[in-house]
Amino acid sequence: MPSISQGLATAVLMTLMAVPALADGDPLNGQKAFRKFAACHTVDSGGASRMGPNLHGIVGSVTAQADGFRYSDAMAQLGEEGHVWTPEELDRFLKDPRGTVPGNRMAFAGLKKDDERADVIAYLETLNGE
């Protein structure tokens, strides 16, 4: 029978294993994957809005702050509440956009593969320093 401390050690280990999956994203793969979505989002500094807002510097930013973009009420409300696009929140949103932010206007079913989301988020993160 495993002791409590063994159980605890396993729990800690599982948490540690779960977090690097997101942190281990490959930005180059993410850049390739993101090309499919360039019709909806530009990523260059000061880039225009398309169907969706420009995503330059989105990682770590407060939600719904792109100048001149008309967000849905649902997305705007999140921003008013001070919601921040941390890597973890982006991961949740991109897995299931409609389920995570009901009423949002992003016509996108989501990225179901954990590693693909990690790659795209790692790519978006590289744009923060540019």
Ligand code: HEM
């Ligand atoms: C992996 C692909 C995608 C990523 C990483 C992504 C990411 C995001 C993020 C982070 C936001 C919130 C932006 C903010 O708070 O300023 C957003 C909003 C939005 N995206 Fe995307 N998106 C993707 C695909 C798409 C696609 C394919 C479309 C178009 C069909 C789209 C259209 C939109 C729209 C219209 C909004 C505004 C939603 C609203 O106001 O409710 N996105 N996206």
